[in-house]
Amino acid sequence: MGSLASPKLLVVDFTNENLKPGSSVWSSTCNDIRVALENYGCFIALYDGVSSKLEESVFQAADDLFDLPTETKIKNIVEKPYHGYVGQIPFVPLHEGLGIDYATELEGVQSFTNVMWPNGNHSFSETSMLFSRAVAKLEHKVIRMLFESYGVEKHSESHINSTTYLLRYLKYRAPEMNETTMAFPSHTDKSFLTILHQNQVSGLEIKSRDDEWISVEFPPSSFVVMAGDACKAWSNNRVLSPNHKVTLDVNKGKETRYTIALFSFLSEKVQVPNEFVDDEHPLQFKPFNHVDLLNFYATETGRRSQNILKDFCGV
Numbered sequence: 001m002g003s004l005a006s007p008k009l010l011v012v013d014f015t016n017e018n019l020k021p022g023s024s025v026w027s028s029t030c031n032d033i034r035v036a037l038e039n040y041g042c043f044i045a046l047y048d049g050v051s052s053k054l055e056e057s058v059f060q061a062a063d064d065l066f067d068l069p070t071e072t073k074i075k076n077i078v079e080k081p082y083h084g085y086v087g088q089i090p091f092v093p094l095h096e097g098l099g100i101d102y103a104t105e106l107e108g109v110q111s112f113t114n115v116m117w118p119n120g121n122h123s124f125s126e127t128s129m130l131f132s133r134a135v136a137k138l139e140h141k142v143i144r145m146l147f148e149s150y151g152v153e154k155h156s157e158s159h160i161n162s163t164t165y166l167l168r169y170l171k172y173r174a175p176e177m178n179e180t181t182m183a184f185p186s187h188t189d190k191s192f193l194t195i196l197h198q199n200q201v202s203g204l205e206i207k208s209r210d211d212e213w214i215s216v217e218f219p220p221s222s223f224v225v226m227a228g229d230a231c232k233a234w235s236n237n238r239v240l241s242p243n244h245k246v247t248l249d250v251n252k253g254k255e256t257r258y259t260i261a262l263f264s265f266l267s268e269k270v271q272v273p274n275e276f277v278d279d280e281h282p283l284q285f286k287p288f289n290h291v292d293l294l295n296f297y298a299t300e301t302g303r304r305s306q307n308i309l310k311d312f313c314g315v
């Protein structure tokens with residue numbers, strides 16, 4: 001497996017039966033995860049919570065969804081910025097994406113499905129919800145481990161209880177000859193954490209703390225766990241929210257890339273725990289409503305900002 005992963009990125013085997021709270025493997029892995037998120041803002045997770053049948057169904061669901069006519073897909077309108085349909089953008093011609101807010105809840109997936117398939121599509125709803133719930137379980141585990149490694153584990157349950165999930169189906173068609181290979185421009189995520197699952201077509205690149213672009217090659221059935229700006233703010237600037245982009249190589253064939261991404265958001269204020277603040281680490285960010293970070297990013301000033309947290313909530 002190791003040879004398929006990017007050599008610099010940490011690979012965490014969540015299928016290891018010895019990875020149980022209290023064990024020595026658990027505490028060393030908590031530490032490894034924290035160090036990886038501080039230096040690279042991401043790591044690769046081997047996780048068996050999504051069965052191969054569910055994985056097959058979710059990529060089939062992606063096919064069915066993107067096959068719908070554009071007039072239908074653009075009906076995926078969500079009040080929160082960057083939650084709904086994205087596509088038909090001239091300078092990002094390869095990309096199209098749709099989003100399901102509250103994707104771990106039946107009402108969330110059903111209201112999306114009813115817009116896309118007014119006559120219903122039970123298997124799409126069920127697949128999207130089961131996939132979201134399975135990946136959210138991985139997110140919970142990562143939160144518990146990261147919080148424990150920082151010694152703030154007493155906050156992890158309330159954090160998990162106030163998390164909501166956005167599932168995004170993302171498609172990147174292969175570029176034509178002489179067409180741009182830039183499939184998704186460089187950005188940082190506004191989520192707390194993002195968990196990505198791709199089909200066999202890679203293309204994700206992340207920028208480490210040392211400003212090195214790393215191609216993320218991850219084994220099939222694995223997931224990329226990435227920190228977003230809200231996690232960076234919460235950690236008082238310890239965790240890196242990495243710049244990342246998607247580039248598709250013309251020479252790598254004509255296959256479409258699909259990514260199924262689960263983004264976590266807080267319904268309560270994003271706030272630096274007192275434990276992260278002392279004389280050596282003065283408070284860097286004021287508490288904020290997570291959705292307001294998205295709203296700020298949707299403004300001209302927010303989009304142009306080179307340091308969004310400083311400009312939005314810097315002390």
Ligand SMILES: O=C(O)CCC(=O)C(=O)O
Nearest residue numbers: 170189196204246259261
């Ligand atoms: O497709 C990917 O691997 C990355 C997608 C991404 O960065 C995003 O949707 O924020």
Ligand SMILES: [Fe+2]
Nearest residue numbers: 187188189244
């Ligand atoms: Fe992203």
